[in-house]
Amino acid sequence: MGQCHCHKKRKDSQELTDVERAIEIVINNFHRYAVKGRKECLTPNELRELVVQQLPQLSQHVCSLDEKIECLGDPDEAKLEFGEYWAIIGEAAKGCRVKK
Amino acid sequence: MGQCHCHKKRKDSQELTDVERAIEIVINNFHRYAVKGRKECLTPNELRELVVQQLPQLSQHVCSLDEKIECLGDPDEAKLEFGEYWAIIGEAAKGCRVKK
Numbered sequence: 001m002g003q004c005h006c007h008k009k010r011k012d013s014q015e016l017t018d019v020e021r022a023i024e025i026v027i028n029n030f031h032r033y034a035v036k037g038r039k040e041c042l043t044p045n046e047l048r049e050l051v052v053q054q055l056p057q058l059s060q061h062v063c064s065l066d067e068k069i070e071c072l073g074d075p076d077e078a079k080l081e082f083g084e085y086w087a088i089i090g091e092a093a094k095g096c097r098v099k100k
Numbered sequence: 101m102g103q104c105h106c107h108k109k110r111k112d113s114q115e116l117t118d119v120e121r122a123i124e125i126v127i128n129n130f131h132r133y134a135v136k137g138r139k140e141c142l143t144p145n146e147l148r149e150l151v152v153q154q155l156p157q158l159s160q161h162v163c164s165l166d167e168k169i170e171c172l173g174d175p176d177e178a179k180l181e182f183g184e185y186w187a188i189i190g191e192a193a194k195g196c197r198v199k200k
Contacts, residue, residue: 019129019154025122027193054119086190
């Protein structure tokens with residue numbers, strides 16, 4: 001439960017490409033922090049912890065990330081689904097990519 | 101040009117976490133295939149090539165990925181920005197994650 005299905009299905013990690021393994025890391029990172037309440041969602045506090053611990057460099061490129069997290073609702077009760085988590089990381093990645 | 105800014109700025113890859121390095125791989129994969137026309141965009145054909153070569157396992161979880169690519173417009177002329185690429189991978193990752 002809570003792990004990428006691709007990881008369970010295959011016998012050997014060699015079957016995944018580097019890019020797929022990278023995506024798997026980002027997926028599993030979501031589940032690692034989604035511990036409170038439903039395992040399929042992050043609370044805003046869990047997302048903040050994830051950002052501080054796992055995205056210290058990337059989050060520097062998104063000035064408003066902390067504000068965005070505050071807007072998500074009750075820090076311990078609001079539920080953030082995987083698609084929203086992915087979109088937030090995408091925004092950070094876009095910021096990182098553009099500022100060159 | 102066309103590489104993740106984080107990568108250029110830091111002196112040592114140890115400064116990035118595993119998750120950040122994973123995100124960097126997904127970012128750089130976009131630029132690796134965005135060779136025709138504007139370097140900042142993928143054409144539908146470039147995206148198809150990327151999916152076939154880099155996401156063979158992940159794309160199995162998204163039945164309609166090929167249809168989606170066809171809907172993007174002229175195979176060699178339409179321009180797909182980074183945010184759209186990120187969203188398509190997120191949809192595939194979501195499909196992969198749910199089917200467990």
